Amino acid sequence: MTIPQSRQADLARTKLVEALACVGRQETDALRQVYDLTSAKLFGICLRISQDREGAEDILQEVYVSIWNRAASFDPARSSPITWMCTIARNRAIDWRRAQRLPDAPIEDAALKMADIRPRAPEIMLAAENRKQLHDCLDALENRQNAAIRSAFLDGLTYAELAARASVPAGTMKSWIRRGLMRLKECLERD
Amino acid sequence: MSVTENEDDDGASAPDATAGEFALGLLEGERRAEAMRRMLSDPAFAASVNDWRARLAPLHDEVEEQLPAPHIWPLIEARLGHSAAEAVILTRLRRWRVLAVASTAIAATLGAFMILQPAQAPVVTSSPVMVAQIASDHAGPLMLARYDTSTRRFSIAPAVMQTAGHSPELWLIPGDGKPRSLGTFDPSSPTVLTVPEAMTQFIDADTVIAVSIEPVGGSPTGQPSGPVVAKGKMQMI
Numbered sequence: 001m002t003i004p005q006s007r008q009a010d011l012a013r014t015k016l017v018e019a020l021a022c023v024g025r026q027e028t029d030a031l032r033q034v035y036d037l038t039s040a041k042l043f044g045i046c047l048r049i050s051q052d053r054e055g056a057e058d059i060l061q062e063v064y065v066s067i068w069n070r071a072a073s074f075d076p077a078r079s080s081p082i083t084w085m086c087t088i089a090r091n092r093a094i095d096w097r098r099a100q101r102l103p104d105a106p107i108e109d110a111a112l113k114m115a116d117i118r119p120r121a122p123e124i125m126l127a128a129e130n131r132k133q134l135h136d137c138l139d140a141l142e143n144r145q146n147a148a149i150r151s152a153f154l155d156g157l158t159y160a161e162l163a164a165r166a167s168v169p170a171g172t173m174k175s176w177i178r179r180g181l182m183r184l185k186e187c188l189e190r191d
Numbered sequence: 192m193s194v195t196e197n198e199d200d201d202g203a204s205a206p207d208a209t210a211g212e213f214a215l216g217l218l219e220g221e222r223r224a225e226a227m228r229r230m231l232s233d234p235a236f237a238a239s240v241n242d243w244r245a246r247l248a249p250l251h252d253e254v255e256e257q258l259p260a261p262h263i264w265p266l267i268e269a270r271l272g273h274s275a276a277e278a279v280i281l282t283r284l285r286r287w288r289v290l291a292v293a294s295t296a297i298a299a300t301l302g303a304f305m306i307l308q309p310a311q312a313p314v315v316t317s318s319p320v321m322v323a324q325i326a327s328d329h330a331g332p333l334m335l336a337r338y339d340t341s342t343r344r345f346s347i348a349p350a351v352m353q354t355a356g357h358s359p360e361l362w363l364i365p366g367d368g369k370p371r372s373l374g375t376f377d378p379s380s381p382t383v384l385t386v387p388e389a390m391t392q393f394i395d396a397d398t399v400i401a402v403s404i405e406p407v408g409g410s411p412t413g414q415p416s417g418p419v420v421a422k423g424k425m426q427m428i
Binding site: 040064090149152156188 | 205207216243245247248249250254258259264267268
């Protein structure tokens with residue numbers, strides 16, 4: 001018998017919240033459990049944004065040390081545990097990337113990348129409904145707004161990098177993103 | 192609405208767009224600093240940023256999962272209960288064992304006192320090694336220096352420094368308080384240099400390692416002429 005996906009998501013979330021509570025009490029075994037549940041996801045984020053394996057390994061260590069230090073202040077009523085952890089990983093990776101001042105990728109590669117809308121891997125930790133709604137609303141944006149917001153989020157690019165990749169002035173890119181964000185919000189709040 | 196937020200002229204609620212930009216990691220410089228202040232002082236803005244994070248979170252599913260190598264967990268475990276600074280040393284030292292082997296291939300920008308290490312001699316890992324954590328008072332540049340007394344090899348791990356138009360210069364400050372230059376270096380890549388025989392007397396457990404920001408090519412006076420941005424004391428390990 002298969003368990004419905006939403007039920008699986010609830011179970012995974014509950015397990016993670018419980019483990020994080022133990023991490024908050026500085027139980028190393030609990031951190032190991034959290035690591036086993038989440039490290040592939042967080043390492044994927046670190047690697048995608050840093051584009052550097054050694055860098056991503058350093059970032060990942062910092063991320064779990066940060067989770068260790070901050071778990072006691074995590075409030076499950078305010079955010080989902082996996083979102084909280086992904087945000088820590090993403091922010092750390094972006095800080096790292098900014099600090100490296102990576103050279104811009106060649107523009108032809110960038111054009112491909114902007115259009116790259118990946119197939120959506122099934123993921124049980126985030127509610128399927130929110131995911132569908134977000135994708136529907138992103139798809140309802142102009143293509144260029146959709147692609148720019150995705151690249152900013154997934155690759156951690158700066159305005160300058162996004163603008164170079166799309167061959168538009170930074171001001172134009174900024175306008176696409178800001179307007180795109182506001183339309184996205186309207187769409188998500190429509191129901 | 193403030194002037195800086197009036198950039199968007201399509202009637203959109205600009206503060207919320209700014210919160211979205213911040214959640215995406217797009218704000219830089221002064222706008223980012225301002226957003227960070229507002230995260231602490233403006234609950235409505237902080238709530239808006241959190242809403243954006245939650246809205247966009249499903250996009251994380253599009254990132255391909257990647258298993259980290261098995262040696263990463265022990266490193267994390269070893270860092271628990273250590274201060275952040277100690278943890279950095281542990282990680283970097285581990286890496287330097289690898290780096291030391293590869294160092295003969297690394298070219299560094301060196302000052303007049305320095306001699307490039309030619310490709311030669313395996314590293315003797317059991318010899319007395321000293322390290323210094325070179326940091327500013329307020330979490331600025333953090334570098335690690337490592338000195339191997341048997342090979343006279345001095346390594347500096349890369350650091351994040353804004354040095355456009357200037358050269359960071361490395362100084363030894365022994366017990367007598369008089370700085371001796373080890374030359375300028377490129378902070379963006381690992382630097383390995385060999386300390387001249389005559390300078391080795393200035394390196395012991397009381398020596399302070401300092402970094403000053405100098406005109407390109409190094410201090411014209413032979414003494415630090417620009418601001419000292421970071422310093423730290425040598426210690427035996």
